[in-house]
Every structure is written in structure tokens, then in C-alpha cells.
Ligand SMILES: Nc1ncnc2c1ncn2[C@@H]1O[C@H](COP(=O)(O)OP(=O)(O)OP(=O)(O)O)[C@@H](O)[C@H]1O
């Protein structure tokens with residue numbers, strides 16, 4: 001408990017200090033409200049539009065969560081397949097890295113063309129940005145399994161699948177967790193970008209659409225509120241992944257052992 | 260016969276040892292000759308120690324015997340107790356049969372680093388070889404517990420490897436090597452990283468386990484004292500590529516106090532002489 005406080009308190013204090021400074025700056029310099037609303041004004045706006053914002057947040061969280069899960073599964077499965085074959089690795093991995101270079105904003109319209117407006121396109125967009133770090137980190141982890149332990153499994157005549165399941169995968173867990181943590185943040189970014197392109201207005205318009213609509217009507221306070229909420233979605237996803245990672249590593253990995 | 264000369268009662272019939280006969284084995288790693296014409300012989304249930312220069316090919320020889328590598332030249336023949344010369348053999352050209360022997364898991368390895376899986380507790384580490392052989396969970400755990408009890412590790416069965424001292428880690432590794440009831444135990448500098456006191460204690464435990472199980476043991480070590488005090492014969496490996504020298508028979512009473520014995524000292528002296536021969540002489544003395 002003490003340790004949690006020691007870790008959590010400094011950033012919380014820093015954040016509060018920044019918000020207070022921001023509030024004071026707005027009060028002192030009085031910028032136009034459409035340029036920079038004060039934190040309190042943003043809160044007030046969020047409160048008024050709370051119903052819409054909650055729906056939007058849930059919708060975005062849903063896309064990001066689904067996209068993340070798909071990216072996690074696809075990334076780990078692909079990495080596992082690639083790790084078993086030098087041939088596939090040489091053939092496919094460079095392509096996968098190249099794929100990573102294609103800007104998402106440019107693909108998003110294609111996703112809309114293929115999947116239509118709505119959830120599928122945003123989920124796909126989230127999954128596409130999030131998949132590569134999972135793939136790369138998992139592959140890296142699987143390949144850097146201690147050769148001495150590989151030899152041990154060879155001595156016991158373990159087959160490929162057993163070796164993967166009982167040796168390579170557990171030993172890659174720290175890398176996989178790292179990849180998943182990066183992917184958690186990226187999934188939210190991918191979702192919001194997807195929503196810009198493929199989102200829909202109405203009752204459960206996602207945060208990306210809220211940002212666009214608020215921007216068009218010069219509701220900067222609402223833009224800020226929506227941005228803060230999408231950051232919160234990312235934060236929660238990241239926190240959940242980190243927690244699960246900590247759970248799976250706490251017993252043995254150096255990063256979690258107190259000593 | 261051995262029982263009489265060593266004054267120790269040893270139940271060789273428990274699960275029997277595997278005799279090993281290495282004949283004229285050479286090994287070349289991508290053009291680099293590491294072992295030249297190595298010869299050695301251990302009878303079923305025997306204990307042989309290999310000492311020698313660093314980089315002299317001792318680990319390689321052990322891996323050849325264990326079937327992890329196929330010899331470039333020469334052959335390695337295994338004999339089961341009671342059926343001399345009728346065992347399985349491996350020639351330079353076909354490594355199939357060496358592999359087959361390892362596959363029956365009658366051969367176990369024990370390495371210096373222990374090689375425990377850091378994400379498994381002690382019990383599941385010891386049970387690993389059985390698990391990979393398809394033994395059911397409760398059976399393999401029971402077998403692992405029995406081994407752990409033998410090594411006085413019962414209290415630690417739920418600990419993770421990172422929580423163990425170096426000596427405990429090695430004992431877990433030994434328990435894992437023995438849990439399959441091997442007929443041949445190959446030990447590669449198992450206690451090399453330990454302090455002297457722990458090492459002496461583990462030497463004693465190893466000797467006791469060898470006596471109890473009836474397994475054949477081949478130990479690679481850097482310590483002449485360890486080799487002489489544990490083994491029935493010591494083979495020195497010298498030079499690059501490594502050659503085996505005439506094996507030195509150790510006929511000592513195997514009791515705990517023997518390390519101060521004059522006979523012990525003079526045997527160590529003989530091993531030491533072989534280890535410090537000039538390279539010219541090595542070529543002459545090597546068989
Ligand atoms: N897989 C390999 N591929 C190529 N060369 C190897 C390989 N394994 C060992 N060697 C080389 O073979 C030689 C003998 O190595 P080996 O490990 O058998 O020596 P060793 O007697 O066990 O040494 P040490 O006492 O230091 O453990 C060394 O020169 C080493 O570099």
C-alpha cells in the first residue's frame with residue numbers, strides 16, 4: 001500500500017499542480033474561450049453534455065478494447081507461427097515491418113470502403129495500429145529464449161508445440177507484456193483516427209465524432225473534455241494490461257521481484 | 260567386486276547403470292577440430308571423472324555421449340549391465356542410435372548453471388522431465404516430491420528458483436536429473452560456481468545418490484580433488500584438439516575422511532602431473 005502511494009502520489013500531485021497553474025493562467029490572461037477554456041469551464045461543459053460524453057466514451061472504449069484484443073491475439077499467433085520457421089520469418093517479417101510504415105490515416109478511408117461506417121471500421125483501425133508492436137515484441141521474446149533451456153527441452157525430446165507452450169511462450173512473457181502495453185495506447189489512437197474517418201453522428205457517436213462536431217461548432221471546452229476522456233480510455237486500458245502483466249510476472253521476473 | 264574393494268554396499272540392481280565405451284571419437288565443429296581420438300570406458304554403474312584444460316572439449320565429449328551431437332569419427336557404445344557388448348552403439352556416420360538412447364530418457368544431464376525454468380516453482384521444475392514424457396500430474400508430482408525429500412528440499416517445493424541459493428539451485432537441478440531414474444548421469448561442472456563448503460556437501464550428496472541409485476555417472480570437473488574423491492577412474496583431457504590420456508584408476512576407501520589420506524594426495528598428484536605435462540609429451544602419452 002505504502003509502495004503504491006509512493007508511486008502514485010508524485011504524478012497525481014504534478015497533474016493537480018498543472019491544472020491549477022492552467023486555471024490561474026486562464027484567469028490572469030483571459031484568452032478567448034474558443035482558444036483555451038479553463039479546466040473548470042471544461043468540467044462544466046462536460047457535466048452539461050455528460051450523457052452524450054458517457055455514451056461516446058463507452059463507444060470508443062468498446063472499439064479500442066475490441067481492437068486491442070484482436071491485435072493481441074493476431075500479433076501473438078502470427079509471432080508464434082513466424083518464430084517456428086526461419087523461412088516464413090525471412091519472407092514475411094520485412095513485409096510486416098513495411099506495413100507498419102503505411103500511415104493509418106491513409107488506410108482509414110479504405111477501411112470505410114470495405115467495412116462501411118461504424119464499429120467494424122474503427123475496430124479494424126485500432127487493431128491495425130496496435131498489432132505490430134505485439135507481433136514484434138512477441139517474436140523478439142520467443143526468439144531470445146535461452147539456448148541452454150532449449151537444449152534442455154531437446155534432451156527431454158519435447159516436440160515443437162510443447163517447446164513453444166512450455167518454454168518459449170513463458171520465457172517471452174516479459175516481452176509480450178511490453179508489446180501489449182504499447183499496443184494498449186496505440187489502440188485508442190487507432191480508434192479515434194478511425195472514428196474521424198468512419199464515425200457516425202447521433203446518440204452513440206464515439207469520442208472522435210464528438211471532437212469533430214465540437215470543433216466545427218467552436219466548442220473548444222467540449223473538444224478538451226472529449227480529448228481528456230479518450231486519454232482516460234487509453235489510461236484504463238494501459239493500466240489493465242499492466243496489471244495483468246504484473247500478475248503473470250510477479251512470481252519470477254526480475255522487473256517485479258523486490259530485491 | 261567393486262563393493263568389496265570400496266567397502267561400500269551398493270545396490271546395483273535398483274535400475275541398473277549403462278556402460279559407456281567411447282572408441283576413437285573425434286569431433287569437428289565447422290572445420291575446427293575439438294576432440295581427437297578420445298577413448299574412455301565406464302562399466303555399468305561406474306563413476307568416471309573427466310578433468311582437463313578449459314576449452315579442451317570436455318563439454319563436447321559429454322554432449323557426444325548424451326547424443327546431443329553426432330561424432331565426426333569413432334563410435335560410442337552403450338552396454339546395459341549384464342549384457343556386455345550387446346548394447347546400442349553410435350557410429351560417426353549414424354547418430355540415430357545415440358539419439359534413441361537419449362530418447363528413452365535413460366540418460367540425464369546436469370549442468371553448471373542448473374538450467375531451471377524461472378517461472379516454475381521447485382516442484383514443477385523437478386517434475387519437468389516426467390511432464391515432457393507424458394507422465395500424469397499427480398504421478399510426476401509424487402515422484403518429484405520423493406526426489407526432493409531425498410535431497411532435503413521438501414520445505415522448498417513451492418519456492419521459485421530466484422529465491423534459492425546457488426547450492427539449493429544445484430540440488431534442485433540434481434533432483435530433476437535423477438527424477439527419471441537415469442541409467443547414465445552426465446554432469447558438466449555441476450558445482451563449479453559454488454563455494455567450497457557447499458561444494459563438499461554436494462559432492463557427498465552426489466556420491467550418496469550414485470550409491471543409492473546404481474546409475475553410471477560421468478562427471479566433468481575442474482577440481483582434481485573432487486574428481487579423485489568421487490570417481491573410480493579419472494581421465495585427463497589435454498590439448499587442442501582435446502585428447503584423452505591414460506585413465507587413472509582410483510582405488511580409495513570411499514569414506515568422508517579420505518581427503519586427508521596420503522593415498523588420496525598421491526593420486527591427486529598423479530592427475531596433476533598429467534594435467535601439467537608439456538604439449539609434446541601429451542601427444543606421446545595420449546593413447
Ligand atoms: N556448438 C559449437 N560450435 C562451434 N564450436 C564449438 C561449439 N561448442 C564448443 N565449441 C568449441 O569447442 C571447443 C571445446 O569446447 P568445450 O565446451 O567442449 O570445452 P570444455 O573442455 O568444456 O571447456 P570448459 O572447461 O571451459 O568448459 C572450444 O574451442 C569451443 O569454442
Ligand SMILES: [Mg+2]
Pocket residue numbers: 317318319447
Ligand atoms: Mg565445458
